[in-house]
Every structure is written in structure tokens, then in C-alpha cells.
Amino acid sequence: MHVTPFAWILTIVVIVALLAFDYFFHVRHAHIPTLKEAAIWSSIYVGLALLFGVAVLIFGGVDMGTEYFAGYVTEKALSVDNLFVFLIIISSFRVPREDQQKVLLFGIVFSIFARTGFIFLGAALINSFAWVFYFFGLILLITAGNLLRPETEDSHSADNFIIRIAKKFMHTTEQYDGDKLFTVENGKRMMTPMLLVMVAIGGTDLLFALDSIPAIFGLTQNVFVVFTATVFSLMGLRQLYFLLDGLLDRLIYLSYGLAAILAFIGVKLILHALHENNLPFINSGEPVNVIEISTFVSLGVIIGILVITVIASLASKKGRAQSTIAGARRHAVNYLDLDYTADLAERERMYDRLINEEEQLKKLDPKFKKMVREETALLDLIKRAHGEHDAFLKQN
Template sequence: MDVSPLIWTLTIVFIVALLLFDFFFHVRKAHVPTLREAAIWSALYVGIAVLFGIGVLIFGGTGPGGEYFAGYITEKALSVDNLFVFLIIMSSFRVPREDQQKVLLFGIVFALIARTGFIFLGAALINSFAWVFYIFGLILLITAGNMLKPDGEDAHTGDNIMIRLARKVLHTTDHYDGDKLFTMVNGKRAMTPMLLVMVAIGGTDILFALDSIPAIFGLTQDTFIVFTATAFSLLGLRQLFFLIEGLLDRLIYLSYGLAAILAFIGIKLILHALHENNVWFINDGQPVEVVEISTGLSLSVILGVLVVTVVASLFSPAGKAQNAIANARRHATSYLDSEYTADPAERERILRLLLAERDQIVALGPKYKQKAREEADLMELLERARDSHRAAVERGEAEPLGPSKILPHD
């Protein structure tokens, strides 16, 4: 698609303006967004992305338009998977609820910068070396295989290589000072854990880009479409986090769906590489006659796989149990953390969510209730949360729970 420098400039200015608007009108003042606020702004950003895609369809044609929507949907799905890691990082570093928006916005901006760099690098390599398609295809196939591996012991600890490296290099204070990166301790300037969080988020953004950029280049080689589909998939990610945060652990089959999509795109890339082949040891450096996968088929496969995996996850009893147990663990930890929030209403919200999750575990039946009871750390957290609430009631700082209790075996 032929795009003039003026259109490039206007598009970049529009994206930057959206980020600035998000910062000055939503993130600058620390607060906990309501579910309604998150839903409205998530829908607005998706609407902007869809309208932009319709514009590509009108002015660029069905080919570029289909490539844009295939790229946008793929990148959006991958960004949802990235939210799992963001959630783990913020839980690991005990980021105060009111400041999580700023961390997420930083992650989005850094991801956009990192991926833009990879996009132009990838475009330059593709234009100069056709064999790069083989490399991108292999990267996606390896990534798909890694997604199918069972979670390791560190899957829910947030103790990945970037965080371990950041902890060793940066020495910070034990406590936050709002959203400040630096604070004063005993008259000396010191780094807060917020800086460590930013480094961890930024590092994982670079790792994410290594998967997402080859994926979208497998759907289109148009640099403008790659850039805009990636950018619009990241915009609104902050609001989406607060909208679906409580459902993330329920999407137990999403990784399988993403693995299938990445493997499909990887195969598509390798077929395209064979079609454009100039590698001397493959068919004597001549193109190989193979069937290439159309954009329409790619879009249909991506949508179909995502719909099946998301619906299967939402209706799975195992997914419901895993989600309730994981959320109960997080909410009990947050409720016991005196630095998690200074808002009494937020603490009340956490407690109510904790009770709802307890009821979900009980409603799923003896099998999953027993599964929760076997989680020793979870039981200890719930007991401490119950005792903390009882103490708050005795001090007159909280309302009694009535007949409801926190522990699932009460």
C-alpha cells in the first residue's frame, strides 16, 4: 500500500496524541479505575482501531484491509497474553493499586518504541534478504512449541530472568513513595521499587517484541500496516488490563490457541520463503512452487482459533477453579498488604472479591474445593485475611461479614 509521508506523519501524531491524552487525563492523577471506566475506554480504543481498519479497506483495498485486521487481531491476542506477565510482575513487586495505571502506560509506551524499532529493522532485513522469512518462521514455530510446555515452578512467581537481573543491578528502597522513581532516605537520594518495576516491564517488552513482530510480518510485509496494527493493538491495553484482570487466569486454553496461531503463521512464512527462495542449498537457489496461504484464510483461522479457545476456557470448570484460586491468592495477599492501597473503598472491594471467589470455589463442588484446601499457602493467606478482618471489625474499622466466612472449608 502506497502511503505518503503526510499520512505517516499524521498517523504518528494521532497515536502520540492518544498516549498524551491517556497520561494527562487518566494516569497523571493516581487512582483506581472503575470497571465502567475501563469498559468505556477499552471499547473506545477498539472502536478507533476498527475505524482505522475500515479506512484502510476503503482507501487501500480489501487486500491491505484484510492484512490490517489479521495483524491487529493477532497482536491484540498476543498483548492479552502479555498481560499475564504484567500482572505477575506487579504482584511480585507489590505495586500499589493506585499506581498500577502508570506502570502499565509506561509498559505500553516502551513496547511501542521497542516494537517500532524491530518493525523497521525487520522491514529492512526483509527487503534486503529474502531468507529472513525462514528465520522468522522458525522463531514462531519454536515460540509455539514453548507455549505448549507445562508451566514451570516459576510460572506464577514473576521471577523471570529480566526481574532477577534488575534486582541484582538496581538496589532500591523497601517501600514505595507514591509513583516516584526516586525518594529521600536519611537525607540521601535513593531509588524506589517503582524504578525496578519499570526496568522489569521494559525488559519483558523487548522479549515480547521478538515474538510479536515476526508474527505480524507473517501476515503482511507492508511496513505501514505492520506499524499501525501493532500500535493500535497496544493502545487501550491499560484499560483492558483492569477490565479483564479478574478473568486472566480463567483463559487456561489461550496459550494453546496462541501456539496454534503462531505455528500457523510460522508455516505461512516458511511457505512464502520457499516461494521467494534464493538460498543456494534449497532447490539450487530457485523459487519452490508451493501453495501460499491467503490473507482471507489467515484471518479466518486466527478468528476461529481465538473464538474456540476463549469460549472453551470460559466454560471450563477447571478454568473457573484455577481463576478463583489464583484471584483469591492475589486478593488475600493484597488485603494483608498495608501498602497496597490507601483507599478504604478499595480494601472493601478486595474483601468482597475474596468472598465471591470463596463462594465460586465452593459452588464448583467437592473436587475443586478440595483442590483449594490442598493449596497450603492459599489456606494460610485466607486464614490471615479472616483474622485481619475480625481485628478490623473489633476496632470499628470494618463491617462484620455476617454469615459469610472467608475460608472455603468453613
């Protein structure tokens, strides 16, 4: 289906309006979103994405609508995986809790601009070179393999080359000044760590796009569908970050599910490349008669894999243990970090969460309690957090 310029303009205007509304009504004034606020706005953004999909289904037809929903679900799943890395970067840079919304919104806006560029570049390549489907398929298969590799300590650190370059060339102050990007220190105008965090988030997102864009092009080559599904999957990601606080650690099988999805789409791309083949060293440059996977089948497989992944993760006792350990560590560290938040209510919330997680640790099966005993650094952090809290209560 041909998408008219008016449809493009209207869609872009709606997206810009939503981003502006998000900034002026939620992010401009630094605050910590409540769980209720995050849940309501996450639901609103998902609802808007689904309504847009229904509109595509009505005006664009069943095939176009199915492509949109398949692309949206895939990109949403990949964006949740991105939240893991955002969480690591934000924690590593000790961004104050009330200022994290601004960092996340910047990351979303940067993602939209960067991925839009990748989308039009990818579309141009596909229109000019049919062999690009082989290349995209290979990227997804390699990415799927990387997701299956065992995690190391490096996988939990914010130390990729983008961040190292940013730290080398961007000299910043040691302390944050609210959510300001620049401040005055000793009479000199200097950058704050907030700007460094934004560069780290934005640069890291470029790496995410390397698997995100080929994945959705494996489901549809309609640029309008690719663009809108990608953008709507990113909208509401800020609210989802706060809504899933603590739940991300529970999704221990998410990487396996995403690996299966990317591998499936990678195979689909290669099959499509064979069907459209014009490379002289494959079948003498003639198309290969292979089966092609329909968008309906793709949508069913993607949803099925995600449902199984989430249910298996939430039902896993090991996942529950790992989630509790990770949550206790994070809340103990944040409580001990005086720069983490100036909001006393948020600090009290963190301490209450830490107490609750301690109770959960005590209820773990014996084989998982061994995991806790081996976490000597964690036990020390919890002990120090209790000491800090007792000292705070005595002073007040």
C-alpha cells in the same frame, strides 16, 4: 500501496495525542479505575482501532485493509497474553493498586518505541535477505512449542534475567513513595521500587517482541500496516488490564490458542520463504512451487482459533475452579499487604471479592474441591485475611 509522508505524520500525531491524553487525563493523578471506566475506555480504543482499519480499507484497498485487521487481531491476542506477565511482575513487586496505571502506561510507551525499532529492523532484513522468512518462521514454531510445555512454578514468578540484572545494578528504597521514581531517604536521593518495576516491564517486553514482530510480518510486509496494527493493539492495554482483572485466570486454554496461531503463521512464513527461495542448498536456489496462504484465509483461521479458545476456556469447569482459586489467593494476599493500596474502598472491594470467591469454592464439584483442600497455603491466607478484617472492624 505507497503510503505518503503526510499519512505517516498524521498517524504518528494521532498516536502521540492519544498517549498524551491518556497520561494527563487518567494516569497523572493516581487512582483506581472502576470497572465502568475501564470498560468504556477499552471500548473506545478498540473502536478507534476498528475505525482506523475501515479507513485503511477505504483508502488502501481490500488487501491492505484485510492485512491490517489480521495483524491487529493477532497482536491484540498476543498483548492479552502479555498481561499475564505484567500481572505477575506487578504482583511480585507489590505495586500499590492506585499506582499500577503509571507502570502499565510506561510499559505501553516502551513497547511502542521498542517494537517500532524491531519493525524497521525486520523490514530492512526482509528487503535485503529473503531467507529471513525461514528464520522468522522457525522462531514462531519454537515459540509455539514453548507455549505447549507444561507450566512450572517458575512460569508464575517474575524472575527472568532482565529483572535479576535490574535488581543487581539498581539499588532502591524498600518502600514506594506514591508513583514517584525518586525520593529522598535519610537525606539521600534514591530510586524507588517504581523505577525497578518499569525497567522490569520494559525489559520483559523486549522478549515479547521476539514472537510478536515475526508474527505480524508473517501476515503482511507493509511497514505502515505492521506499525499501525501493532500500535493500535497496544493502545488501551492499560484499561484492558483492569477490565480483565480476575478473568485472565479463566482463559486456561489461551496458551494453546496462541500456540496454534503462531504455528500457523510460522508455517505460512516458511511456505512464503520457499516460494521466494534463493538459498543455493534448497531446490538449487530456485523458488519452490508451494501453496501460499492468503490473508483472507489467515484472518479466518486466527479469528476461528481465538473464538474456540475463549469459548472452551469460559465453558471449562476446571478453568472456573482454577480461576476461583487464583482469585481467592490474589485477593487474600493483597488484603494482607498493607502497602498494596491506601484506598479503603479498594480494600473493602478486595475483601468482598474474597468472600464471593469463598462461596464459589464451596459450590465446586467434589473433584475440584480436592484442589482446594490441597492448597493449604491458600486456606491459611484466607484465614489470616478474615482475622485482619475482624481486627480492622474492631479498631473502627
